[in-house]
Amino acid sequence: MKISGSEIFIRSLKEEKVSHIFGFPGATILGIYNQLLDSDIQHILVRHEQGAIHAADGYARASGKPGVCLVTSGPGATNTVTGVATAFMDSIPVVIFTGQVPTSMIGNDAFQEVDIVGITRSITKHNYLVSQVKDLARIIKEAFHIATTGRPGPVLVDLPRDVLMDEAEFHYPAEVSIRGYKPNYIGHPKQIEAALKLIAKAKRPVIYSGGGVIRSGARQELLELVNKTNIPTTSTLMGLGGIPGDHPRFLGMLGMHGTKYANLAVTECDLLIAIGARFDDRATGKLEKFAPKAKYIHIDIDPATISKNVRVHIPIVGDAKLILREINKAVVPGDYSAWIERIEEWKREFPLSYQQDDEIIKPQYVIEQIYDLVKDRAIIATDVGQHQMWVAHYYKFNDRRMLLTSGGLGTMGYGLPAAIGAQVACPDKLVFDIAGDGSFQMVLQELATAVQYNLPVKVAIINNQCLGMVRQWQELFMNKRYSGVCLKCAPDFVKLAESYGAVGLRASKPAEVRPVLNEAISVNKPVVIDFRVACEENVFPMVPAGAGIEEMLLS
Amino acid sequence: MRHIISVLVRNHPGVLSHVVGLFTRRSYNIESLAAGVTENPEITRITIVVTGDDRVLDQVMKQVNKLVDVLSVSDLKYDQAITRELAIITVKTTLQTRGAVIEIANVFGAKVVDMSEDTITLELSGTERVLQNLVRLLKPFGISEMARTGMIALAMKSSEEQ
Ligand SMILES: Cc1ncc(C[n+]2csc(CCOP(=O)(O)OP(=O)(O)O)c2C)c(N)n1
Numbered sequence: 001m002k003i004s005g006s007e008i009f010i011r012s013l014k015e016e017k018v019s020h021i022f023g024f025p026g027a028t029i030l031g032i033y034n035q036l037l038d039s040d041i042q043h044i045l046v047r048h049e050q051g052a053i054h055a056a057d058g059y060a061r062a063s064g065k066p067g068v069c070l071v072t073s074g075p076g077a078t079n080t081v082t083g084v085a086t087a088f089m090d091s092i093p094v095v096i097f098t099g100q101v102p103t104s105m106i107g108n109d110a111f112q113e114v115d116i117v118g119i120t121r122s123i124t125k126h127n128y129l130v131s132q133v134k135d136l137a138r139i140i141k142e143a144f145h146i147a148t149t150g151r152p153g154p155v156l157v158d159l160p161r162d163v164l165m166d167e168a169e170f171h172y173p174a175e176v177s178i179r180g181y182k183p184n185y186i187g188h189p190k191q192i193e194a195a196l197k198l199i200a201k202a203k204r205p206v207i208y209s210g211g212g213v214i215r216s217g218a219r220q221e222l223l224e225l226v227n228k229t230n231i232p233t234t235s236t237l238m239g240l241g242g243i244p245g246d247h248p249r250f251l252g253m254l255g256m257h258g259t260k261y262a263n264l265a266v267t268e269c270d271l272l273i274a275i276g277a278r279f280d281d282r283a284t285g286k287l288e289k290f291a292p293k294a295k296y297i298h299i300d301i302d303p304a305t306i307s308k309n310v311r312v313h314i315p316i317v318g319d320a321k322l323i324l325r326e327i328n329k330a331v332v333p334g335d336y337s338a339w340i341e342r343i344e345e346w347k348r349e350f351p352l353s354y355q356q357d358d359e360i361i362k363p364q365y366v367i368e369q370i371y372d373l374v375k376d377r378a379i380i381a382t383d384v385g386q387h388q389m390w391v392a393h394y395y396k397f398n399d400r401r402m403l404l405t406s407g408g409l410g411t412m413g414y415g416l417p418a419a420i421g422a423q424v425a426c427p428d429k430l431v432f433d434i435a436g437d438g439s440f441q442m443v444l445q446e447l448a449t450a451v452q453y454n455l456p457v458k459v460a461i462i463n464n465q466c467l468g469m470v471r472q473w474q475e476l477f478m479n480k481r482y483s484g485v486c487l488k489c490a491p492d493f494v495k496l497a498e499s500y501g502a503v504g505l506r507a508s509k510p511a512e513v514r515p516v517l518n519e520a521i522s523v524n525k526p527v528v529i530d531f532r533v534a535c536e537e538n539v540f541p542m543v544p545a546g547a548g549i550e551e552m553l554l555s
Numbered sequence: 556m557r558h559i560i561s562v563l564v565r566n567h568p569g570v571l572s573h574v575v576g577l578f579t580r581r582s583y584n585i586e587s588l589a590a591g592v593t594e595n596p597e598i599t600r601i602t603i604v605v606t607g608d609d610r611v612l613d614q615v616m617k618q619v620n621k622l623v624d625v626l627s628v629s630d631l632k633y634d635q636a637i638t639r640e641l642a643i644i645t646v647k648t649t650l651q652t653r654g655a656v657i658e659i660a661n662v663f664g665a666k667v668v669d670m671s672e673d674t675i676t677l678e679l680s681g682t683e684r685v686l687q688n689l690v691r692l693l694k695p696f697g698i699s700e701m702a703r704t705g706m707i708a709l710a711m712k713s714s715e716e717q
Contacts, residue, residue, distance in 0.1 A: 117569065179626060303617050
């Protein structure tokens with residue numbers, strides 16, 4: 001029996017076991033919305049398409065399953081672009097369906113027509129314009145396959161209105177065969193052998209772990225390697241949670257806002273083992289001064305990241321989990337005790353610290369208190385800025401999928417919708433969005449989404465009444481000439497929350513922080529907490545842009 | 556350095572601009588670009604001649620290879636590749652110069668494909684160098700129009716075997 005493209009769409013999503021779609025309707029996808037009414041797939045109506053794509057992304061990060069987002073043509077599609085790029089930079093599996101004008105009108109500047117496939121070509125892993133209904137099921141199958149295999153990433157499928165109305169037989173392909181797309185998972189045994197030799201010979205090794213460890217689910221394997229060898233381990237922002245945050249060999253984050261001891265360890269090491277990390281400039285600082293004494297082993301699923309920024313001595317292309325298993329089978333560590341002792345001294349000499357205050361809430365204190373209260377029970381989403389770096393410093397992530405943050409693109413406004421997506425994926429978990437007051441105001445309309453679907457996310461606004469990270473740069477590098485960073489004119493966040501039907505709370509003194517957090521956790525509703533924090537606090541340590549990572553400002 | 560990059564792609568809309576985009580994003584200067592179907596009608600071969608930094612090129616090639624629609628990418632060595640280009644050149648002539656132009660065409664093995672009272676149109680396929688030499692010799696007569704295909708290339712099987 002022939003069925004319409006809209007029905008094929010729904011049936012295909014069922015085949016992919018999709019249970020939730022984050023979306024926003026419009027004329028071109030009316031047929032799909034009509035079918036959704038009769039389907040058990042739950043549609044979450046966001047308030048802005050950027051919210052839909054970030055929520056699908058947060059859903060994917062929290063659950064490990066692909067996130068799905070559905071929007072209309074033209075402005076609906078362009079509103080997702082920032083979120084698509086966010087998912088692309090962090091290798092997140094999401095599938096974005098965009099409506100499109102009928103095929104006969106494409107290219108005519110028709111009403112609400114944009115070339116979204118052209119626009120997103122460089123920020124998707126792959127994208128499709130479906131031109132005939134008979135191709136629809138196959139393309140959906142391929143889209144999910146490509147998004148979730150190899151190095152994951154967003155895949156966009158553009159759906160012209162007539163394709164959704166035309167009819168075809170429904171056959172969902174059992175297998176995907178795409179010539180030219182065959183991700184390699186198994187590391188080359190010769191390369192693994194060579195890596196083992198280097199590990200045995202090294203005197204001062206360091207593991208530099210990245211988001212690839214999280215995506216491949218290699219946490220156990222990494223932990224086993226560290227426990228077997230005692231190799232000190234640092235992580236990128238994206239890799240946090242790849243090794244328990246309180247592990248004795250963990251050095252915290254490296255890079256621009258890394259710990260001094262992580263950066264010193266990298267600078268002095270004689271062997272750097274990069275696992276699922278891509279030598280991003282925020283992690284490496286000036287490349288010539290990054291691990292200058294070291295040989296590099298680089299484990300990554302994506303051959304294009306190998307030797308992109310640095311010359312690697314031993315590349316191992318494949319899945320981190322499988323490769324680490326092979327390494328763990330045979331690894332013989334050297335004697336690193338003197339090296340570990342040296343690092344322990346650095347840890348004592350340069351600990352992360354801030355000046356506590358009795359009157360004014362320090363932002364770091366809020367994050368410590370949230371950690372102290374909820375530890376591993378929570379999923380933490382963040383926005384971008386100072387608060388994000390303080391989360392990286394003071395929250396000890398003990399599991400993958402606990403931290404949702406926009407690392408590669410640094411997208412302000414990511415936090416709230418991502419938290420909503422995570423809460424949909426994990427209804428029994430406590431989900432916090434640790435937000436900047438600037439970032440929150442980019443997406444605060446999504447409070448309505450949280451209220452409508454009873455998603456009890458806790459938004460902790462670290463309210464410093466300014467664009468804190470930019471203010472910090474202006475203070476340190478622009479002679480305190482503050483320009484375009486004041487956010488003193490802002491809504492009353494407590495009243496704002498209440499007007500959306502959420503709970504609004506406020507803390508202005510350190511003594512109020514803990515009680516307010518307790519209250520927020522105890523109510524089963526979305527909560528917004530306005531933490532009035534010190535305005536002029538800075539994130540330290542800090543490596544000035546363009547400097548080597550050992551040249552850190554400590555205060 | 557100058558490189559001939561040969562890319563085999565599944566012949567889907569948008570692939571060509573995606574491949575080209577990866578080169579231009581890294582500010583590679585594309586000197587020539589030619590695309591056409593292969594022995595398999597679903598597969599297109601794109602031949603790109605570029606100049607730029609070798610290490611960056613290595614990375615761009617990996618990125619090109621990563622595209623779902625790309626089947627293979629290779630960097631053909633000049634001395635181990637058969638390279639050809641086709642040019643169609645319209646030269647201004649007078650009764651006095653026509654003979655000279657035809658004589659040059661004969662030496663190069665170029666075909667005369669059109670002739671009018673005051674022009675001759677020649678067609679020549681050959682290596683880039685041969686085409687350049689022909690153009691140099693025709694210039695003094697006045698070239699009124701020229702079209703070139705850009706280079707196409709295949710690896711030389713005979714040199715692979717050694
Ligand atoms: C969409 C977007 N626009 C601009 C920036 C540049 N930017 C980086 S951090 C920052 C300040 C963020 O302020 P806020 O959200 O209040 O967090 P804070 O730094 O104060 O903790 C800005 C403007 C960005 N990262 N994202």
